[in-house]
Amino acid sequence: MPGGTAITETAPAKVNLTLRVTGRRPDGYHELESLVAFARVGDHLDFVSGAALALDVAGPFAAAAGNLADNLVLKAARELARRAPGIALGHFSLIKELPVAAGVGGGSADAAAALRLLAGANRLAPDDARLLAAAGATGADVPVCLDAKARVMRGIGEVLSAPLSLPPLPAVLVNPGVPLATKDVFAAFARMGPRKAAATFDTTALGGVSVETALAALTAGTNDLEPAAIALCPTVADALAALAATSGCRLARMSGSGATCLGLYLSEDAAVTAARAIAGAHPDWWVRATVLA
DSSP, rough: OOOSOEEEEEEEEEEEEEEEEEEOOOOOOEEEEEEEEEEEEEEEEEEEEOSSSEEEESSSTTTGGGGOOOOOHHHHHHHHHHHHOOOOOOEEEEEEESSSSSSSSSSHHHHHHHHHHHHHHHTTOTHHHHHHHHHHOOTHHHHHTTOOOOOEEEEETTEEEEOOOOEEEEEEEEEOSSOOOHHHHHHHHHHTOOOOOOOOOOGGGGOOOHHHHHHHHHTTBBBTTTTHHHHHHTTHHHHHHHHHHHHTOOEEOOOTSOOOOEESSSSSHHHHHHHHHHHOOOSEEEEEEEEEO
């Protein structure tokens, strides 16, 4: 990174606690309703203002991050610059800690972090309409990651609820090391044909409640993409089974389009113990104990 004072943002993992496919638009995109929360694990993005727009990537998943020119960090910066001519750009340095094509919105979270950094460096208000417009133009999951708080996202990601007062949920995230492309999972979902629609998840059951009450409420939800992802990648079922077998796991579910799965627990100690057990049994898997909120 060039000389200058770097500012830093964390790009937290986005976790879909529930995910319903509610329809399909004429353009082929599926409409969703998803309760989203954010983890205390994520990527890290540094920024130095004033230099030419550039990006370097390091970290355990840097090699899987793909072509730099296609990275969503650069796309987000260009989308904002298009809407706010004259803003200072600069050099980004990304530490890629999250697995790629994993259903935890890593690239979207990185793009949102880039927009927050540019906003801070250029004294743009966090609610500047140009930020949200640039987020939506960058990717469907970027708007919900811009202000990383638990909320419900609908449509193709453009309709966001107000933040929810979700209690901090102790969790374990497990990725079995197999990437799943979102488009492939949705294609498999479509091939499975019509299915009984899941009931709308009642988010009012989560406001100002205990962890135990929230976990009980979340069991009523689903991830409609889980069967399609398992059909493409049976290892997803192995990850879900490994989570469900740990002591104290109240819920095991896939996040997003997979292959990352989550287990929810009553306490952080139980989550840490579960993560150690799974990592010991599957040393080639990505396993993290965390908290979702």
